[in-house]
Amino acid sequence: MQSADTPITPLIAGNWKMNRLPSEAQAWLRDLLARLEADADRGSRSELLLCVPFTHLAGMSELAFGTPVGIGAQDVSRHEAGAYTGEVSAPMLADLGVRYVIVGHSERREYHAEDDATVNAKAQRALAHGLTPIVCVGERQAERDAGRAVEVVLGQLAGALEGLEPGSAERLVVAYEPVWAIGTGRTATADDAQEMCAAVRGALRERYPAFGARVRVLYGGSMKPSNAAELLAKPDVNGGLIGGASLEIDDLLAIERATA
Numbered sequence: 458m459q460s461a462d463t464p465i466t467p468l469i470a471g472n473w474k475m476n477r478l479p480s481e482a483q484a485w486l487r488d489l490l491a492r493l494e495a496d497a498d499r500g501s502r503s504e505l506l507l508c509v510p511f512t513h514l515a516g517m518s519e520l521a522f523g524t525p526v527g528i529g530a531q532d533v534s535r536h537e538a539g540a541y542t543g544e545v546s547a548p549m550l551a552d553l554g555v556r557y558v559i560v561g562h563s564e565r566r567e568y569h570a571e572d573d574a575t576v577n578a579k580a581q582r583a584l585a586h587g588l589t590p591i592v593c594v595g596e597r598q599a600e601r602d603a604g605r606a607v608e609v610v611l612g613q614l615a616g617a618l619e620g621l622e623p624g625s626a627e628r629l630v631v632a633y634e635p636v637w638a639i640g641t642g643r644t645a646t647a648d649d650a651q652e653m654c655a656a657v658r659g660a661l662r663e664r665y666p667a668f669g670a671r672v673r674v675l676y677g678g679s680m681k682p683s684n685a686a687e688l689l690a691k692p693d694v695n696g697g698l699i700g701g702a703s704l705e706i707d708d709l710l711a712i713e714r715a716t717a
């Protein structure tokens with residue numbers, strides 16, 4: 458087991474959302490892998506992950522097997538199996554070699570009416586099948602303006618983590634993504650990101666005294682090469698969940714280099 462002061466390996470996770478065709482994605486990933494291989498002093502400063510649409514998972518997982526790039530999903534069914542047309546289950550993802558899945562992204566909360574109970578059920582299902590859920594939390598602009606950002610985010614976190622077995626929760630990842638910063642070009646200041654990630658960290662330590670200090674807390678929302686270093690330098694920001702910039706190899710690698 459790691460000690461409380463073992464350094465945390467940052468996680469640089471791309472969220473492709475509903476972008477790129479599966480056929481393009483294969484060539485894109487080959488290019489990325491070639492670039493990583495050519496980068497002799499890359500070392501293992503961070504873990505790289507791409508969360509891609511379901512249609513891309515089989516091909517990309519096969520290509521990424523044994524490489525420094527992990528492949529993750531963007532959603533998972535709360536159900537184990539059965540008559541749920543259109544859904545994809547945690548055991549199906551695990552069977553493809555997928556290790557991570559985003560749950561509770563604000564776009565799922567907003568456009569698919571996912572509430573904290575749904576996010577919790579999905580996180581539980583993912584953990585039960587050996588997947589690592591990346592649990593997304595984040596306040597809207599009006600909630601921040603009303604001074605309720607911390608309360609909203611910690612409420613979402615508590616809802617998502619309700620009843621999780623501490624044993625499996627150890628590999629959890631939390632992503633703080635303020636809704637007003639997603640896809641808008643507006644980024645939280647590094648100090649605002651740190652303040653919220655520290656509040657999340659405090660809640661994790663309280664809930665899981667044995668390992669809460671080591672759970673990775675990511676920032677997401679218009680992270681790009683020009684702001685990544687400042688955000689990633691903050692002590693409670695252990696990586697990024699990156700939308701738009703993760704679609705471009707140069708940008709993704711520049712962000713990854715910012716963890717050095």
Ligand code: 13P
Binds near residue numbers: 638639678680
């Ligand atoms: P952008 O980086 O495009 O703002 O998206 C952030 C996000 O939603 C990642 O999950």
